[in-house]
Amino acid sequence: MTRLQLLGLTVAAALFATGSVHAEGDKTAGRKLIYTCNGCHGVPGYQNAYPRYPVPKIAGQNQQYIINALHGYKSGDRTHPTMVAQAQSLSDKDIEDIAAYLSSLAK
Numbered sequence: 001m002t003r004l005q006l007l008g009l010t011v012a013a014a015l016f017a018t019g020s021v022h023a024e025g026d027k028t029a030g031r032k033l034i035y036t037c038n039g040c041h042g043v044p045g046y047q048n049a050y051p052r053y054p055v056p057k058i059a060g061q062n063q064q065y066i067i068n069a070l071h072g073y074k075s076g077d078r079t080h081p082t083m084v085a086q087a088q089s090l091s092d093k094d095i096e097d098i099a100a101y102l103s104s105l106a107k
Helices: 003-020 027-033 063-075 081-088 092-104
Strands: none
Touching: 027 092, 063 081, 063 092
16 A cells, blocks of 8 residues: 555544534433423424514424534624524533434424
């Protein structure tokens, strides 16, 4: 095997390993953590009181989107007051678990 082929295999293996290191989250733990989320996101046709808009459905949403959104609320990059308060109470592990569970549900 040439050095170039060996280098290519090594790089490919490293990229594969790095891609699979991402935590999946614990769906069982996430199921327990979403009880508060259901108060708004689990009510069909629910609308926020002020400003008035439909509350988005999060069941079946993309896992990485949920993670990014919750981190955005936690950091203050997203500014919905209720979501900021909820996200600030979550650890990174909680966020991973919630995202794993919600993304496993049917839309």
